[in-house]
Amino acid sequence: ELKVEQNPLFLSMQEGKNYTIYCNYSTTSDRLYWYRQDPGKSLESLFVLLSNGAVKQEGRLMASLDTKARLSTLHITAAVHDLSATYFCAEHTGNQFYFGTGTSLTVIP
Amino acid sequence: EAGVAQSPRYKIIEKRQSVAFWCNPISGHATLYWYQQILGQGPKLLIQFQNNGVVDDSQLPKDRFSAERLKGVDSTLKIQPAKLEDSAVYLCASSLPWGAAGNTIYFGEGSWLTVV
Numbered sequence: 001e002l003k004v005e006q007n008p009l010f011l012s013m014q015e016g017k018n019y020t021i022y023c024n025y026s027t028t029s030d031r032l033y034w035y036r037q038d039p040g041k042s043l044e045s046l047f048v049l050l051s052n053g054a055v056k057q058e059g060r061l062m063a064s065l066d067t068k069a070r071l072s073t074l075h076i077t078a079a080v081h082d083l084s085a086t087y088f089c090a091e092h093t094g095n096q097f098y099f100g101t102g103t104s105l106t107v108i109p
Numbered sequence: 110e111a112g113v114a115q116s117p118r119y120k121i122i123e124k125r126q127s128v129a130f131w132c133n134p135i136s137g138h139a140t141l142y143w144y145q146q147i148l149g150q151g152p153k154l155l156i157q158f159q160n161n162g163v164v165d166d167s168q169l170p171k172d173r174f175s176a177e178r179l180k181g182v183d184s185t186l187k188i189q190p191a192k193l194e195d196s197a198v199y200l201c202a203s204s205l206p207w208g209a210a211g212n213t214i215y216f217g218e219g220s221w222l223t224v225v
Contacts, residue, residue, distance in 0.1 A: 004151075033213060041218040042200060043152070090150055096165060097142075097214060098149035 004091055006100040014108050016078050020045050021103045023072040023089035031092035032072045037102070038084045043088065046076075079107045110136065113217035115201050118152060121223045130220040134182070134203030140164075143176055143186050144200040152200055158184065158194035159206065191224045198222070 003026040013019050023032070031050055035043040045054045049065035049072060056063050060083065062075045072089055084107045090099045114133040122128050134141050139160050155174065156166040160181040164223035169176065173192070178184040188195055198221050204214040 035216075042218045045213045045215070048213050090151075096154060097159065099153070101151050102149075 004089060004098050004100040006087075006089060006103050008103060009101060010104050010106075012106045013076075013079050013107060015080055016092070018078065019076050021074040021087055021089075021105075023074070023100055025070050025072075025089075025091040025098075025100075027070075027091060027093045028067070029091040029093040033090045033092065033097070034063050034072070034074055035088045035090065035099075037088065038085050046087075076105075081107045081109060083107050113201055113203050113215055115199075115217035115220050117220060118218065119221045119223075121225060122191055124193055124224050125190040127187065128191060128222060129185055129187045130201075130222075132184045132186070132201030132217060134201070135215055136182075137205070138141070138203035138215075139206045140202075140204045140214075141178055141184050142202040142204075143184070144216075146198045146200055146219070148197070155186070155199075175178060180214050188222075191222075192198050196222055196224045 004102040005024045007022050033048055034046040036046050037043045052067040054065045060077045065072045086102045086104045088099050088102045090097045113135055116131050120128055140156045143155045145155050146152045155169045156176045157164040158178040161178045174188055176186045198219040200219045201217045202214045205212050
């Protein structure tokens with residue numbers, strides 16, 4: 001059974017702190033995606049990771065992929081309030097995307 | 110570049126009624142997806158089209174849900190009759206044909222359905 005599991009499901013962090021969101025997936029997929037969703041809005045693509053060891057950074061967010069461990073991480077550096085949103089990882093396998101349950105992030109001043 | 114367009118944005122219906130959602134993908138995107146997102150969960154694929162052919166509809170409750178993509182562009186998702194558990198956001202998404210390096214899917218803003 002295909003599974004994409006994220007943890008934590010809920011994350012409350014103070015501004016300026018660092019934290020990591022984890023995404024474990026169950027297949028041998030070598031493509032992993034991260035999306036952001038603001039309340040009442042659609043999903044916005046953040047990162048596309050296409051190979052083992054891939055690392056991508058945009059602003060305070062950095063995503064990495066370890067296909068051997070079937071693990072992707074989304075690291076948040078010096079969080080700011082604007083990063084408050086729900087973050088989803090999704091694996092691509094068999095021509096489909098499978099989404100994780102999401103991590104709801106709240107950054108507190 | 111215009112994004113994925115969906116309508117209506119919000120719909121409230123009574124159980125056993127019917128509803129239809131419309132989607133216009135990004136120009137040139139051959140692949141179109143319908144996802145169901147229940148509050149607090151990740152999106153779940155209902156159906157995937159490549160041009161006007163169905164690639165995967167294994168998770169579509171075919172006794173009440175139907176979808177079509179005439180002429181390989183716009184798509185319509187219909188629910189008839191609706192149940193309370195169908196209350197969700199219905200997300201349409203599109204992408205280039207699969208295989209392009211770095212390809213990703215682009216989502217519309219969703220159609221919010223409440224069944225009462």
